[in-house]
Amino acid sequence: MRVFLSTADASGDMHAAGLVEALRKRVPDLEVFGLGGTALGAVGFAPIVPQSELAIAGLVEVVGSVPRLLGAYTRLRRALTASPRPNLAIFVDSPDLNLPLASVAKRSGVPVLYYVAPQVWAWRPGRVRKLARRTDAVAVIFPFEEPLLREAGVNARFVGHPLVDRLAGLAGGANREERLRSLGLDPSRPVLGLLPGSRHNEVERNWPLLRETAELLHASLPDVQVQLIVASTLEASAFDVPDWCRVVRGRSHDAMAASTCLISAAGTATVEAAILGVPLVVAHVTSPLTFELARRIARVPSSCMVNLIAGAGVVPERIQLAARPAALAALVAELLRDPGARAKMRQELAAAVALLGAPGAAERVAELAVEVAGRN
Numbered sequence: 001m002r003v004f005l006s007t008a009d010a011s012g013d014m015h016a017a018g019l020v021e022a023l024r025k026r027v028p029d030l031e032v033f034g035l036g037g038t039a040l041g042a043v044g045f046a047p048i049v050p051q052s053e054l055a056i057a058g059l060v061e062v063v064g065s066v067p068r069l070l071g072a073y074t075r076l077r078r079a080l081t082a083s084p085r086p087n088l089a090i091f092v093d094s095p096d097l098n099l100p101l102a103s104v105a106k107r108s109g110v111p112v113l114y115y116v117a118p119q120v121w122a123w124r125p126g127r128v129r130k131l132a133r134r135t136d137a138v139a140v141i142f143p144f145e146e147p148l149l150r151e152a153g154v155n156a157r158f159v160g161h162p163l164v165d166r167l168a169g170l171a172g173g174a175n176r177e178e179r180l181r182s183l184g185l186d187p188s189r190p191v192l193g194l195l196p197g198s199r200h201n202e203v204e205r206n207w208p209l210l211r212e213t214a215e216l217l218h219a220s221l222p223d224v225q226v227q228l229i230v231a232s233t234l235e236a237s238a239f240d241v242p243d244w245c246r247v248v249r250g251r252s253h254d255a256m257a258a259s260t261c262l263i264s265a266a267g268t269a270t271v272e273a274a275i276l277g278v279p280l281v282v283a284h285v286t287s288p289l290t291f292e293l294a295r296r297i298a299r300v301p302s303s304c305m306v307n308l309i310a311g312a313g314v315v316p317e318r319i320q321l322a323a324r325p326a327a328l329a330a331l332v333a334e335l336l337r338d339p340g341a342r343a344k345m346r347q348e349l350a351a352a353v354a355l356l357g358a359p360g361a362a363e364r365v366a367e368l369a370v371e372v373a374g375r376n
Contacts, residue, residue, distance in 0.1 A: 001027045001373065004079060004086040004110070005045070006035040006101055008054045008094035010198040010233045011268035013037035014271065014361075015116060015162045016336070020045060022366035031076055035076055035097075036214065038232050052233060069097075076101055081108050091356045092116055095127060097194050101135040113372045114138045114324045117145055117156065118266040128152040136372045139365045142309065143357060158366040160357035161270075167275045170257040183227070183248065190336050191225045192217060193259035193278075194245075195269045198231035200238070205264045205285040207239060209323055213263060213283070216243055216329040217336070224336060230253045261335040263282060263341065266304055274306045275353050279345040280330045282317040310352035314345065 005022070005187060007016045017039035020077040022044075026028045027327055033042065037051035049072045060374065089105040091098035095118035105112050112135045118127050134154040140146055141161045143302060149156035177187040185191055194214060196206040214226050230236050230249040240245055253272065256262060262273050262280040273280045280302045304315050318324070318330050 001030055001088070002086045003030065003032045003369075003373075004023050004034045004089040004105070005040070005042075005092070005096070006076060006090075006098055007037075007092035008035060008051060008097050010037060010039075010051075010231045012093040012116065013039045013051055013167065013232075016040055016090070016371065017043050017045075017084065017161050018166065018362035019090070019092075019365050019369070020064075022103055022362040026366055034079060035072070048075050060293050065278040072266040073097065073100070080110060082261050082368065084107045086110050088113065088369060089341045090115060090291065090369060093118075099127065099134060100313075103130070106134050111372050113365075114367050116141055117149065124160065137368055139368055141356075141361065143355060156321040157364075157368060158357065159360035159368070160359070162361040162365075163272055163275050164353070165361055166358050167253060167257075167272060170196070170253055171276050176258060179254055183251070183255060183258055184246065185225050185227070186259060187225050189225050190221075190257055190260040192332065192336065193256055193262040194226065195216065195256070196228075197265040197284075198233050198269075200234065202265055202286075203234060203238065206283065209283060209325060210263055211240075211245075211286055211327070212243070212325040213332070215242070217218050217332060218242075218324055220329070220334060221336060224260075227255055227259070260331060260364050263332060266317075266319070268305075270304050270306050271309075271356075274309075275308045276316075277346050277349060279335050279349070280315055281328060282315055282319075283323045283328050284319050285323050286320070287301060294325055299312070306349065308353050309355055310348065312348075314348040314352060344355075 006014055007013055007186050013036055016263045033046040033048055036045045036047055041305045046174045049130045053072055067364045073214060085108055089110045090113045091102050093116040102112050114135045127288055138154050139159045140156050143158050146156045146158040194210045196203045196210050217224060227248050228241055228245040229237060229252050236247045236249050256273060256278055257276045261279050262278055263283055264273060264280050265271055266282055266284040270282060304317050306315050307313055318328055
C-alpha cells in the first residue's frame with residue numbers, strides 16, 4: 001500500500017509518525033512518502049520534501065518564502081499525480097499547504113484522509129466547504145470539532161488527542177529527580193523551561209523576548225535553573241544563549257516534564273505542557289501586520305489552546321504589545337515562588353486534559369485510514 005503523507009510542522013510530524021507506526025501494524029507492506037520531518041524519518045518515511053525547508057509561520061512571513069514554497073509544492077503535486085498513484089493521501093494539519101494538495105489528490109482520484117482539522121471554528125470559516133469537498137474523512141482531535149464539522153457536511157470523526165498517548169508516561173513526578181539528573185540539572189533547585197516556537201520566524205521574534213525575561217528572573221531568582229528547549233525543526237546554533245542557560249534539543253518532552261514551570265510560545269507546546277501537568281505562561285510575538293490580520297480574522301477569545309479547551313483563562317497569556325519582559329517575569333516569578341499557585345494551575349490543566357478523550361488516537365486514525373483506502 002502506497003501512502004502519500006504531508007505535514008509541515010514539528011507537532012504534525014510527531015502525530016504522523018504515531019499514525020504510521022499504527023498503520024504499519026495493519027498494513028505490513030506500507031510505503032509512505034511525501035513531506036515530513038525527523039519523527040517520520042525514524043519510522044521509515046521517504047521524504048520528497050524535508051520539513052526543514054518549510055519551517056516558517058505567519059501570514060506575512062510566508063510571502064517572503066514564496067519561491068521556495070512553490071518549488072516544494074510542485075514536487076509534492078507531482079508525487080500525488082505520478083503513476084502509479086498513491087492508494088491513499090493523508091494530510092496532517094498545515095491547511096495552507098495541505099488543502100490545495102488535498103484538492104490535487106481528489107481530482108486525481110486518490111482517497112483523502114485529513115488528520116488534525118484546520119481550525120475553521122477559530123478563523124477563516126470558509127475553509128470548511130473546501131474541507132468537505134476535498135476529503136473523504138477528517139480525523140479531529142478536539143471533541144467539540146466533530147459536531148461542528150458534521151453540521152457543515154464534513155465526514156468528521158473524533159479520535160482523541162495523540163499527545164495524550166505520547167506523553168502519558170512522562171506526566172507526574174515519579175521519575176522527575178532521575179530526569180533532572182539526566183539533563184544535568186540539580187533536583188533541589190527550581191527549573192524554568194523556555195519554548196520560543198518551532199519555526200524560524202517565530203523564534204526570531206519570541207526568543208529575544210523570552211531571553212530578556214529569563215535574564216530578569218536570573219537576576220532576581222539566581223537559584224533558578226534555566227533551559228532553552230529547542231524544537232527538532234531548528235538547530236541550537238540559531239540561538240544566542242547566555243552561559244547560565246542550558247540548551248536541550250532532542251529531548252523536548254523530558255525537558256518540559258522536568259521543568260517547574262514554562263514560558264511558551266502559543267501553539268501545540270501549550271497542550272503538551274497541560275498533559276505533562278507543568279504550569280506555564282504563554283508569550284507570543286509576531287509581525288505587526290500578521291498580528292493585525294489575525295486579530296481581524298480570528299473568531300476565538302484566546303491564542304492558547306488550553307484556554308479554549310477549558311473554556312476559561314487557565315493559562316496567563318501575554319501577546320504582542322502586552323508581551324513585555326518585566327510583566328512576564330512577574331507572572332513567572334509568582335509560579336516559581338508559590339507552590340500553591342502551581343498546584344492550582346495543575347488542577348485546572350488536568351481538568352482541561354480530561355476533555356481530550358481516552359488514549360488510542362493513532363490506532364483509531366489508522367483504522368479510519370484503512371477504511372478510507374478500502375472504500376475507494
